[in-house]
Amino acid sequence: MxxxxxxxxxxxxxxxxxxxxxxxxxxxxxxxxxxxxxxxxxxxxxxxxxxxxxxxFNSKRYIPAVGDYVIGVIVGQFSDSYKVSLSSFSSSVTLSYMAFPNASKKNKPTLKIGDLVYARVCAAEKELEAEIECLDSTTGKDAGFGLLEGGMVAEVSPAFARCMLFDQKFPFLKMLSNFTQFEVAIGVNGKIWFKCDELRNTLACYRSILDCQKIPVAQYKDTIKTHFKNIVNAATGR
CATH class of the missing domain: 2.40.50.100 (RNA polymerase II/Efflux pump adaptor protein, barrel-sandwich hybrid domain)
Incomplete structure (x- = not known):
């Protein structure tokens, strides 16, 4: 219980x-x-x-904690780091040039303002700016972190994002996979990135996420099916 x-x-x-x-x-x-x-x-x-x-727990404002998986937007660039926004209601965090696989002073990442990154919070002291990294610090490999190209980002409640990321029995992603293949990155800061081979399927995923966070699990399947059906009908002119 x-x-x-x-x-x-x-x-x-x-x-x-x-x-x-x-x-x-x-x-x-x-x-x-x-x-x-x-x-x-x-x-x-x-x-x-x-x-x-x-x-x-319910929270509208995301507060960084060590180990959190997050999706952020590059909003600033300095000599040795990037500034990254994790949400509209919190301070930006720091992403060091060295926090990437195989990074060095001569081999720096080439991100630009507006780029999306998937990262992990590696430092979060109360009196200091939080820091994130785009690698698995235990292996030095990317582990799925880094630049997110294309796709769409849906903003959801942090609670819904946590269910998708941590609860292996949460059915949303499994139901979605019955309709299309996709890439996904889930940030506990309330951001979910989706990318499909076809833009129309990406759009159907986006609409399904926004609607399913507001309804009971029992209604997920019908809601997802409706969005994919509407996308197909729109493409065929029905």
Missing amino acids: PALIFPGDKLNIDSQKPTSLGPGLYYDPVTQEIEPTNAGIEVVTETKRGQTAYVE
Whole structure:
């Protein structure tokens, strides 16, 4: 049964399993304990490598936390870093030129203002500007992070984005795959990037995301089917 927890409560997590932390949780390096930082519903899901844990809570404003997967827009460029906007209601974050695979002083990334990037929050101190990186720091490889080219970005609630990213039983992506093949990147800052081979399918995905975040799961299939049917009818002039 889902448990309602508050900051300071003890979590129902199996400490013997490898655990990936999501929003609402903090690992204290001193006590080596995982602590909730937000009040909400504790969610723990089993994965192939262990378990994923996060706190489900409603928030309109995204606050960066270490380990978060985010989608941002390049809004500034300096001698050694980029400024990236993660949401309209929070301060920009820093993306170092060195935070890319195989980056060096002579081999710098070539991003420009307006580009979309998929990244991970690597530093988030209260009094300092948060930092993000476009690589897996444990392997030095891109791990799916980096420039997002083409496609469309849908802005959703952070809670809906967390469900899509962390809950392996959440049916939306599986249902969508019955209608088209796609690439997807999900940011817990409430941004979801989609790209299909055909623009009309990308548009149908975009409309499906915006509508499904507002309705019960039982209505997802019919809603997605309707959007793809409308796109086909529009293309054929029916």
